[in-house]
Every structure is written in C-alpha cells, then in structure tokens.
Amino acid sequence: MSYVDEVIERTVRENPCEPEFHQAIKEVLCSLRPVIAEHEDAYRRDALLERLVNPERQIKFRVPWIDDNGNARVNTGYRVQFNSAIGPYKGGLRLHPSVNLGIIKFLGFEQIFKNSLTGLPIGGGKGGSDFDPKGKSDREVMAFCESFMTELCKYIGANTDVPAGDIGTGAREIGYLFGQYKRLRGLFEGVLTGKGLSFGGSLTRTEATGYGLLYITEEMLRHNGLDIAGKTVTISGSGNVAIYAAEKAQQLGAKVLTVSDSNGWVYDPDGIDVAALKEIKEVKRQRLTAYGDYRPAAEYHAGKGVWTVKSDIALPCATQNELDLSDAKELVKNGVLAVCEGANMPTTPDATEFLKEQGVKFLPAKAANAGGVATSALEMSQDSERRYWTFEKVDKELKKIMVNLFDNINDAAKRYDMEGDYVAGANIAGFEKVADAMMAQGVV
Numbered sequence: 471m472s473y474v475d476e477v478i479e480r481t482v483r484e485n486p487c488e489p490e491f492h493q494a495i496k497e498v499l500c501s502l503r504p505v506i507a508e509h510e511d512a513y514r515r516d517a518l519l520e521r522l523v524n525p526e527r528q529i530k531f532r533v534p535w536i537d538d539n540g541n542a543r544v545n546t547g548y549r550v551q552f553n554s555a556i557g558p559y560k561g562g563l564r565l566h567p568s569v570n571l572g573i574i575k576f577l578g579f580e581q582i583f584k585n586s587l588t589g590l591p592i593g594g595g596k597g598g599s600d601f602d603p604k605g606k607s608d609r610e611v612m613a614f615c616e617s618f619m620t621e622l623c624k625y626i627g628a629n630t631d632v633p634a635g636d637i638g639t640g641a642r643e644i645g646y647l648f649g650q651y652k653r654l655r656g657l658f659e660g661v662l663t664g665k666g667l668s669f670g671g672s673l674t675r676t677e678a679t680g681y682g683l684l685y686i687t688e689e690m691l692r693h694n695g696l697d698i699a700g701k702t703v704t705i706s707g708s709g710n711v712a713i714y715a716a717e718k719a720q721q722l723g724a725k726v727l728t729v730s731d732s733n734g735w736v737y738d739p740d741g742i743d744v745a746a747l748k749e750i751k752e753v754k755r756q757r758l759t760a761y762g763d764y765r766p767a768a769e770y771h772a773g774k775g776v777w778t779v780k781s782d783i784a785l786p787c788a789t790q791n792e793l794d795l796s797d798a799k800e801l802v803k804n805g806v807l808a809v810c811e812g813a814n815m816p817t818t819p820d821a822t823e824f825l826k827e828q829g830v831k832f833l834p835a836k837a838a839n840a841g842g843v844a845t846s847a848l849e850m851s852q853d854s855e856r857r858y859w860t861f862e863k864v865d866k867e868l869k870k871i872m873v874n875l876f877d878n879i880n881d882a883a884k885r886y887d888m889e890g891d892y893v894a895g896a897n898i899a900g901f902e903k904v905a906d907a908m909m910a911q912g913v914v
C-alpha cells in the first residue's frame with residue numbers, strides 16, 4: 471500500500487463518523503500523490519502525513535447560557551488548532567446546528583492549505599458550536615458568545631490563535647466575543663478578525679471573501695481567454711460570501727440571476743438587486759421570501775434549485791456538499807463554463823470529477839475563497855501596527871493576493887503535468903510550503 475493510502479486508511483479508522491473530514495483528507499492527499507512520491511522516504515521517516523492529518527490540539531467544551539425565558543441551555547463549543555507550521559492558527563468560528571467535531575476538522579484541515587496559498591504567515595484552525603443564532607434575540611446571542619469566549623479565551627491570543635467569522639458568525643457575534651475576551655484577559659489586541667471598524671477591524675474585510683472570489687474567477691477566465699463582463703452567474707447562499715460575490719460580479723459587468731437560503735431560492739431575470747438583498751439579510755435579518763417585496767418580477771421557489779438555472783458561471787456560496795452530481799449534470803447540460811467555490815467544499819467529489827472531465831473550469835474553495843482569510847491577515851497587520859488602511863489599499867492588496875494565488879496554483883499544476891487542474895494545483899502549492907516548514911522544524 472502506498473504511503474498516501476496507508477495514511478488515509480488509518481485516518482478513517484481512527485476518526486470514525488467524521489465523513490466530511492474523511493472527504494477532505496482523501497481529496498487533498500490523493501491529489502498530492504506525485505509530490506509525495508518524490509519525497510516519500512523523507513516524509514515517511516518524519517511521519518509528515520500522519521502529523522499533517524492530526525490536529526496539534528482539539529478543544530471541546532461546554533457552553534451554558536440562559537435564554538430569554540430564564541431557562542438554562544447548553545451547547546458544545548469546539549476549537550481545532552490544526553497546524554501552526556507557518557504562523558499562528560487562523561480560521562473562523564461556525565455557529566450552526568449541524569456543527570460537530572468532524573465538520574470543524576474538515577474545515578480546519580482545508581484551512582491549513584488555504585492559508586498557505588495566501589502567501590501570508592498564518593497557520594490553520596477552525597472552531598464553532600452547534601448553537602443556532604437564527605431566531606435568537608440579541609441578548610441571547612450575547613449570552614451565548616460571552617459563555618463561549620469565557621472558555622475559548624484560555625487558548626487564543628493575537629500571536630497564538632486568531633479566530634474569525636464563518637456561517638452564523640458575523641459582525642454582531644464577533645463584537646460580543648471580542649468584548650468578552652477583552653474583559654476577561656484585560657488585553658486589547660487583535661485576537662479576532664472581522665471586528666467592527668471602531669475597534670480594530672479592517673475596511674474591506676466584510677466584502678473580502680466575495681470580492682476575492684470574483685477577482686480570482688476573473689483572472690482564471692482571462693487566463694483561459696474569457697471575459698467575465700456580459701456573463702450570467704448563478705449564486706447559492708445569501709450570506710456574507712454570496713452578497714459580496716453578487717456585488718462584485720455585477721461591478722465587473724456580469725448578471726447575477728439567483729441567490730438562495732436554506733428554505734428556498736430566488737430567480738431574478740433582471741439581475742439580483744444587491745441593495746435589497748443587503749437590507750433583507752444584513753439589516754432586517756429576514757428570509758428570502760421578502761425579496762419579492764422589492765422586486766415583484768422575481769420568482770421565489772421553495773427548496774433547492776439554483777443549479778437548474780442556465781448560466782455561464784456557477785458560484786456555490788452556501789455550505790458543504792450543496793452541489794452534487796445531478797446538479798453538475800444539469801449545469802453541464804446548460805453549458806456552464808466555470809464553477810468557482812465560494813463556500814468551503816460545496817461540490818461533492820463525484821460532481822467535481824464530472825465537471826473537470828467535461829472541461830468545466832473548476833476553482834476549488836481553498837483558492838477561490840481565500841480572500842477572506844487573506845484580508846483577515848491584513849487586519850492582523852493593521853492591529854499590530856496600530857493603524858488603519860484605506861478601503862482602496864486593502865482592496866488593492868486583496869486583488870494582488872488573488873491574482874498571485876491564481877498564478878501559483880496554475881504553475882504548480884503545470885509543474886506536475888496537470889495544467890488546468892486547479893484542484894491539484896491548489897493542493898500542491900498549499901502543501902509545499904507547509905511541508906517544507908514542518909520538515910525544517912523537526913518532528914514536533
């Protein structure tokens with residue numbers, strides 16, 4: 471059995487009931503086969519892959535809080551500090567009822583390579599809880615966040631581990647978490663990113679993941695002789711990533727036809743009204759059914775269906791495994807040119823394979839959505855130098871990072887005779903730097 475297969479087999483056996491984690495490990499390690507084969511003896515000697523797939527530390531804790539009726543409630547909190555070979559752990563906190571250790575581990579593992587690809591000195595981590603902020607009052611969300619941070623603050627810090635937002639964790643949650651950290655530790659430091667602009671946040675961080683997704687999509691299309699202007703785009707999700715992906719797509723001259731949430735989806739033949747979407751989701755915290763109040767010509771459909779709409783570019787921006795093989799077939803039937811992942815691992819492995827076989831340009835999440843964490847690292851720089859950069863400066867840096875990132879993954883794929891395979895390119899380019907650092911630092 472090859473070294474890669476041995477490690478996959480052992481990881482699956484030792485981490486049962488964590489299908490998303492297994493999926494991420496297999497996807498990454500299998501595409502690294504040619505790189506690992508070149509260094510197999512050294513990597514085996516130093517157990518590089520065994521160390522890579524085992525988090526440095528995983529913390530699981532109880533989060534008790536009191537709801538508005540005076541009842542005590544208990545959720546489970548997680549922080550997985552996966553890999554600090556190239557910098558302090560960095561990765562978001564997901565608040566969603568589906569959260570479990572396997573999901574946090576898959577996200578943390580992916581984060582190692584994504585962070586490496588940004589070219590910035592940040593290691594990989596991820597955390598969260600099965601708490602659902604949806605339908606909770608501000609006071610309940612604050613009570614949860616304070617309790618969560620009361621435990622988490624023991625393990626994080628500006629130079630050790632810097633969490634950020636993710637599904638369910640937006641500006642409001644980051645504000646409550648930061649306030650509690652400061653109170654408990656007596657430190658005003660850049661321990662979280664995605665902070666409000668009045669207390670150490672960075673301009674452009676809110677937009678960064680969606681904007682970055684479009685910058686790299688534009689660059690990839692340009693490299694393949696295509697122009698994003700005039701193209702039609704389907705987007706799933708209607709959260710942070712989806713909203714700013716839609717905004718930038720329209721700024722670049724594309725037309726966005728759809729958005730969705732976990733209940734249904736909207737088709738707007740005239741192009742999604744981003745201002746209305748922001749008001750519904752960011753201000754009023756409503757469901758997408760409200761979109762028709764702003765745009766009577768738009769259609770609302772319950773359930774899933776974004777990928778049945780004909781478009782040139784598909785941007786899944788909601789959650790993992792939301793685009794499966796039947797969706798991929800539908801997209802190909804409708805002539806899709808590119809699928810670029812805004813969410814983490816939104817495309818199932820068989821759908822990814824099918825899209826690649828059919829010649830659809832496919833940008834994987836760890837490259838395509840790296841703009842968020844890259845800008846978080848720029849926020850860390852601003853916090854440590856106690857300065858604020860302008861929107862234009864951060865946006866320019868973000869664009870430069872995304873264009874460089876595309877060049878790096880494209881080169882890595884070419885070096886291993888897999889030109890155009892951006893999945894392999896991203897895994898290889900992300901891995902090389904981390905592996906080099908881990909080998910240089912000895913068996914730790």
Ligand code: NDP
Nearest residue numbers: 636637638679707708709710711731732788789813814842
């Ligand atoms: P938000 O919470 O802001 O939005 C998530 C969106 O996805 C909502 O529209 C939500 O609908 C929908 N959604 C969530 N879970 C499901 C589900 N199980 N089925 C269907 N729809 C679902 O999160 P973000 O926009 O921040 O994150 C979206 C994705 O992007 C995630 O995969 C995240 O890990 C990834 N990402 C985010 C980054 C960031 O900077 N925010 C950075 C890099 C990656 P509803 O409101 O109904 O739940």
